[in-house]
Amino acid sequence: MKSIIEVSEQRLRANVQALERALHHADSPIALLAVIKANAYGHGAEICAPMLARAGVPWLGVTDACEGASVRAALPAGSAPEILIMSGPPGDDLSARNAADLALSNRLTPVLWTPEQLIPIAEAAKLSGVAHQIHLEIDTGMSRQGGSPGQALETFLQELNHHHQSIRLDGVFTHFASAECADARQTLAQMSVFEKAIESIAAAGHSPRWLHIGNTSTIDNATEAATPILDRLRRLAASIGARPMARSGLGLYGLSLPLEPDQPGATRIHQDLQPVLTWKTTVTSVHEIPPGARVGYSATFTASRPMRLALLPIGYADGLRRDLSSTEARMGGWVMIQGRRAPIVGRISMNLTTVDVTGIPEVRRGDFVTLIGEGISAEDHARLAHTIPYEILCGLRGTPRALLLPPAPR
């Protein structure tokens, strides 16, 4: 096995509990939708889904109907969590029809917002004789996925009425574009648009079971400006007899974005989260090079002293970003071997990387190497690769595996 992505159930559960504490309220707790799209941000959706079900999460969010079907199959039969298909249905009719069939046979809840998207689900549901539930996404200002409030929403609701025997509106939601912003201006404006949309949905006679809003930063951001958002969601849901819910992905896996600009202390969960994943491989071989030897493609690194290099069977094809390469003038990334840093030497190749183990003389072929985990984080990779930890995590290609023993304390 080239690399292993080890997932700690204990930490995943602790993160769920931290999120639930932040959402708790004696009269009106907000439920948690655990986002496991994109293969659970690289952690392995089929491994994480049963863990999250055991942690008592009522909803899971997947990318598409295919991912939803494999997640449903990975859950014990009759398992409680509902599964939301977070991306809208495919644009071509044949794929949309297949996705609708998968949704019905696997008890998946599609996200829809245009009248045409109702048709494949309505047809599949008519054949089955049972109404199928959907969630409606409202675009409140991100201009990405979802229907606009106003005429588009009215038209959708009228179409929905035509299909009332085959489709049931189970939930309505929106997504925030800038939830990590300390001033919360855009989020508050989006929330106001959402509140008006819900008012008109209720006025049109619909009574969805769930109202939900997005993301880890929405839950985490506790600046003075952002704090009212969760209470506004509670009030909004109560006003139409629905249950409030918040979606989180990154937080489940133990990460959260810093507030923008950062305000240490103004967070609800940031300080409690623990990374869930350890990405590991083993040393293929160890060799020595003399001073003057050049390392890797384009010889970007020349040894200025005798060095011992360890070869790793991992490269950018596995998600080890090429930006972590080094030259003799510029440090790149590093890996951890026996608890010590081994710097990456020269260019990272497609499937191979060399690291400097001159300072760790006892390293041998077969030794474990930590690529992400204790001593090097997904955030470190993101900083070196000029991107966000999301892109690092969902780009990882290794074999996911549940960690049975509790990990050592960090």
Ligand SMILES: *Cc1c(COP(=O)(O)O)cnc(C)c1O
């Ligand atoms: C990905 C996604 C989330 C999760 O966002 P995090 O920042 O990872 O918590 C929530 N809602 C929607 C609609 C998403 O697309």
